[in-house]
Amino acid sequence: MRDLILRSIVLLIAVTMLANITTNTSHAVTDDNPLLAKWEGPYGGIPPFDRVQVPLFKPALEAAMAEQLAEIQRIANDPEPPDFKNTIVALETSGSALDRVSTLYGVWGSTMATPDYQAVQREMAPRLAAFSDQITQNEALFKRIEAVYNSPAKRGLTPEQQRLVWLYYTNFVRAGARLSPEAKKRLSEINQTLAGLYTKFGQNVLAEETDQFIVLKSEEELAGLPQSIRDAAAAAAESKKQPGTWVIMNTRSSIDPFLTYSDRRDLREKAWRMFVNRGDNGGEHDNNAIITEILQLRAERAKLLGYPTHAHWRLENSMAKTPEKAMELMEAVWKPAVARVHEEVADMQALADKEGAKIKIEPWDYRYYMEKVRKAKYDLDQNEIKPYLQLEKLREGIFWVAGELFNFNFTPVTNVPVAHPDIRVWEVTDKTTKKHIGLWYFDPYARAGKRSGAWMNAYRTQERVNGEITTIVSNNANFVKGKPGEPVLISWDDATTMFHEFGHALHGLNSNVTYPSLSGTSVPRDYVEFPSQLLEHWLSTPEVLQRFALHYQTGKPIPQELVDKIKRTATFNQGFATVEYLSAALVDMKLHLAGDKKIDPDVFERETLAQLGMPKEIVMRHRTPQFLHVFSSDGYSAGYYSYLWSDVLTADAFGAFVEGKGPYDRTVAERLRKNIFSVGNTIDPAEAYRAFRGRDPKVDALMKKRGFATKS
Numbered sequence: 109m110r111d112l113i114l115r116s117i118v119l120l121i122a123v124t125m126l127a128n129i130t131t132n133t134s135h136a137v138t139d140d141n142p143l144l145a146k147w148e149g150p151y152g153g154i155p156p157f158d159r160v161q162v163p164l165f166k167p168a169l170e171a172a173m174a175e176q177l178a179e180i181q182r183i184a185n186d187p188e189p190p191d192f193k194n195t196i197v198a199l200e201t202s203g204s205a206l207d208r209v210s211t212l213y214g215v216w217g218s219t220m221a222t223p224d225y226q227a228v229q230r231e232m233a234p235r236l237a238a239f240s241d242q243i244t245q246n247e248a249l250f251k252r253i254e255a256v257y258n259s260p261a262k263r264g265l266t267p268e269q270q271r272l273v274w275l276y277y278t279n280f281v282r283a284g285a286r287l288s289p290e291a292k293k294r295l296s297e298i299n300q301t302l303a304g305l306y307t308k309f310g311q312n313v314l315a316e317e318t319d320q321f322i323v324l325k326s327e328e329e330l331a332g333l334p335q336s337i338r339d340a341a342a343a344a345a346e347s348k349k350q351p352g353t354w355v356i357m358n359t360r361s362s363i364d365p366f367l368t369y370s371d372r373r374d375l376r377e378k379a380w381r382m383f384v385n386r387g388d389n390g391g392e393h394d395n396n397a398i399i400t401e402i403l404q405l406r407a408e409r410a411k412l413l414g415y416p417t418h419a420h421w422r423l424e425n426s427m428a429k430t431p432e433k434a435m436e437l438m439e440a441v442w443k444p445a446v447a448r449v450h451e452e453v454a455d456m457q458a459l460a461d462k463e464g465a466k467i468k469i470e471p472w473d474y475r476y477y478m479e480k481v482r483k484a485k486y487d488l489d490q491n492e493i494k495p496y497l498q499l500e501k502l503r504e505g506i507f508w509v510a511g512e513l514f515n516f517n518f519t520p521v522t523n524v525p526v527a528h529p530d531i532r533v534w535e536v537t538d539k540t541t542k543k544h545i546g547l548w549y550f551d552p553y554a555r556a557g558k559r560s561g562a563w564m565n566a567y568r569t570q571e572r573v574n575g576e577i578t579t580i581v582s583n584n585a586n587f588v589k590g591k592p593g594e595p596v597l598i599s600w601d602d603a604t605t606m607f608h609e610f611g612h613a614l615h616g617l618n619s620n621v622t623y624p625s626l627s628g629t630s631v632p633r634d635y636v637e638f639p640s641q642l643l644e645h646w647l648s649t650p651e652v653l654q655r656f657a658l659h660y661q662t663g664k665p666i667p668q669e670l671v672d673k674i675k676r677t678a679t680f681n682q683g684f685a686t687v688e689y690l691s692a693a694l695v696d697m698k699l700h701l702a703g704d705k706k707i708d709p710d711v712f713e714r715e716t717l718a719q720l721g722m723p724k725e726i727v728m729r730h731r732t733p734q735f736l737h738v739f740s741s742d743g744y745s746a747g748y749y750s751y752l753w754s755d756v757l758t759a760d761a762f763g764a765f766v767e768g769k770g771p772y773d774r775t776v777a778e779r780l781r782k783n784i785f786s787v788g789n790t791i792d793p794a795e796a797y798r799a800f801r802g803r804d805p806k807v808d809a810l811m812k813k814r815g816f817a818t819k820s
C-alpha cells in the first residue's frame with residue numbers, strides 16, 4: 109500500500125505492449141534533439157539526464173511518435189504474410205526512440221514537475237493518448253496480430269513467444285481493436301479526455317501539497333515533537349521562506365509524524381484536516397468534478413468495449429480475474445480488521461481516560477494515542493528505534509540482503525549523469541561471475557515538484573531481442589534531508605518502505621526474459637506487489653538488524669531486548685493499518701462497479717463507508733479527491749485491492765522460508781528467483797506461484813501475519 113510503480117508514460121496510457129527498448133535505431137531525427145538520441149556511454153548506454161531541458165520534451169515526443177507511427181505503418185503494410193517475426197517481434201523492436209524520451213519525460217513528471225513542465229504535460233497527455241489509440245486501432249496491424257494468434261504455426265513457438273502473442277492479441281482487443289469505426293472514434297475521444305483529466309487531477313493534488321502548510325511559531329506549538337521532527341520542520345521553513353519558524357508540510361512524510369507526536373490536539377486536528385482534504389477544498393484545485401467525469405467516461409468506455417463495468421474490464425487479465433473474487437477477499441478481511449480497530453480504540457480511550465484527558469478518540473488522536481498504548485503495553489517507544497535506523501546503513505542492509513538471496517553485488521558509480529545532485533547510482537553485478545546485471549538509481553529526498561510517497565521506476569527493461577540489454581531501475585522516496593554531515597534517521601515504517609521498493613527493484617534486476625513487453629515488473633497489477641511486499645520481511649531478520657541497525661552515535665547494534673519488543677508488537681495496530689487501507693480499496697472498487705450513474709464523490713464516499721461500518725476514528729488512507737493511484741492514471745483504478753491480494757501471496761510465500769532453513773535459505777531463494785523474480789510475465793502468475801510453493805496460496809498466513817482470527 110505504499111507506492112506506485114511508475115512505468116513509462118506510454119505504458120501508463122493504454123495497452124502495455126507499446127513501450128520497449130531496443131538497440132535497433134538508425135534515425136535521422138536524432139541529430140538535433142538530445143532526448144531522441146540513442147543512449148551513449150557505459151553499461152550499454154545510459155539516460156542523458158544532463159542534457160534534459162523542458163522545452164526539448166515536446167519536439168522530442170512529437171518526433172518520436174512520428175517515427176514510431178512510420179514503423180507501425182511498415183509493419184502493418186508488410187507485403188509478406190504475417191508471422192511471429194515480421195509482426196510481433198517487429199512490434200517489440202519498434203518505438204525505441206519514444207521509449208527513451210518517455211523515460212526522461214516520466215522522470216521529470218514524477219520528480220521535477222516545475223510549472224513549465226506541467227504546461228507541457230497538460231498539452232501532451234491527450235496527444236500521447238491519441239497516439240496510443242492510433243496504434244491499437246490500426247486495422248491492418250490488428251489483422252496481422254490476429255492472424256499470428258490464430259495461426260497453427262503458433263504451436264511451434266516457445267511458451268514465452270506464445271504468451272507474447274496472446275498478450276498482444278488480448279491487449280489490442282481490450283483496447284478496442286475490434287470495434288466499429290464510430291466506436292473507435294468515440295473510444296479515442298474518451299481516452300484523450302481522460303488523459304487530460306488525469307493530468308489535472310495529479311497537478312491539483314501536487315498544488316495543494318505544495319501551497320498548503322502549517323507554520324509553527326513558538327515552543328508551545330512544538331510541544332511533544334522530538335528533535336528530528338523539529339529539525340525537519342525548521343528545514344521546511346527555510347524552503348518555504350518562513351525563517352525563524354517551523355513548517356509542517358502537507359505531505360504524508362510530514363503529517364504522520366506530527367500526528368504521532370504533537371501534544372497540541374488543536375494543531376493535530378488542523379494538520380489532519382489539511383491533509384485529508386487535499387483536492388476537496390473547492391476552488392481551482394478541487395478534484396470532485398474531475399472524479400465525476402472520469403468515472404462516467406470510464407463507465408462509458410467499459411460499455412463500448414463490451415464489459416459491464418470499468419472494474420470488470422480492468423480485472424480481466426489480473427490474477428483475481430473478476431471484481432467478485434477481489435471483493436470476496438476484501439470482505440473476508442474487513443470484518444476481523446474492523447473488530448480489531450474497536451479493540452484498539454478501546455485501549456486508547458482507556459488510556460486517555462486514565463490520563464484525565466476528557467476526550468473521545470477522534471481521527472486526529474489515533475496515531476498519538478496509538479504511540480502511547482504502544483509504550484504502555486509493550487514498553488516500546490518508536491523514538492528508541494529511530495537512532496538505529498540510519499538511511500545509509502539500511503541501504504547497505506538491502507544490498508547485503510540482495511547479495512545473500514540473489515548473489516548481487518553493488519558498487520557506486522559516479523560516471524553517469526543524474527537528474528538532480530541528490531541522486532546516486534550503483535552498478536549491480538553478480539558476486540561470483542562479476543557479470544554486469546544492471547544499474548540502480550537512488551533518489552531518496554523530498555523536493556519541490558516531486559510527487560509524495562515512494563516508488564520504483566524502470567528506465568530500461570532487461571531483454572535480449574537485440575542482444576543482451578541490461579536493466580536500469582530506480583528507487584524514489586521522500587525522506588527529509590538532514591543537516592549536512594548528519595545521518596538521516598528514519599522510522600521503522602520508512603525502513604519497511606525502503607525494503608518494499610527495493611523488492612520492486614530486485615524484481616527488475618533479476619529479470620531474465622527475451623521480450624521487453626514481458627520483462628521484470630510488467631506483470632498483472634495484483635501480482636506486482638508480491639515481490640516487493642515479500643522483501644519487507646527481511647528488515648526484521650536478526651542478520652539485518654545486527655549488522656545494519658546501528659546506533660548513529662555509538663555504532664552499536666540495536667539491543668536484542670529492543671528487537672524482541674519490536675517482534676512482540678508485530679501485529680500491534682494492524683486493525684488501523686488494514687482498515688485505513690482496505691476502506692480505500694473498497695471505495696475504489698465500488699466506485700468502479702457503480703456503472704455510469706453520475707457520482708458525487710463526497711456523497712458516494714460517505715454513504716459507502718457508512719454501509720461498510722467504517723470506524724469513525726479512521727479515515728481512508730487516500731480519500732477519493734486525492735486518490736492518485738486511482739485517478740492520476742488508469743494504473744491502480746479498480747486495482748487498489750492489489751496490495752491485499754499480493755499480500756496473501758507474500759505471507760504464504762514467506763512461509764516457504766520459515767518451513768525451510770529460515771529467511772536466508774539458499775534453496776528456497778533460488779526457487780524464488782527461478783519461478784518468481786526472473787520470469788517477468790512470461791508465464792501465468794498462478795502457475796508461477798504453484799511452481800514456487802508446490803500449491804496454491806492460502807489466506808491463513810495473511811490473517812495470522814496481521815493477528816486476525818481465522819474461521820477454520
Ligand SMILES: [Zn+2]
Nearest residue numbers: 111112637640
Ligand atoms: Zn509496491
